[in-house]
Amino acid sequence: MGDVRSEMSDVRSEMSDIRSEMSDIKSEMSDIRSEMSDIKSEIASIKEDTKLIPLIQQAVSEVNAEVIATRDTIERIEETLRGHDVTLDLLSRRSIDQEAALKRIK
Template sequence: MSNQLLEQILDKLDQLNQRLDRVENNMATKEDVADLPLIKRAVLDTSDSVKRLEEIQDNQQRIIELLSARSIQQEAELKRIK
């Protein structure tokens, strides 16, 4: 085998090793997979919390609109009384 051919083979092996390293770095580890149920539970809990906050915010918005309407009505009545 010529030195040039050997160098090409070594270069290809080095490229394959680099690709394999990238693949290994991107793969999920056993610990990552073991944490998935915990992550899923946390996401569901967070989703529930966000839904409750949205409901509270909607309720508060309705109250603000009601109070605004009452305030306008009272202001009109006060002007009428004057």
């Protein structure tokens, strides 16, 4: 009879241990579910962000086109300014020559 009680006590102890382990497993499963939910949210956010990539690429392409157009415009302006510098230099020299001629005439 003592053996049966001892075995019953052992079974109860093992059942208690199993219940404790089951509780730990349930807690871990709950943590895993929570982490999975967080991961799913992050994946959804990444998918939304990835949808923007083509729009960003298009915007970058448009900005590059504008930069190239602006660079071309600046180069044309610089070329025009160099031509104006030459013209101003010539006009300045003529003016000085004409002033000198006028002084000689006086």
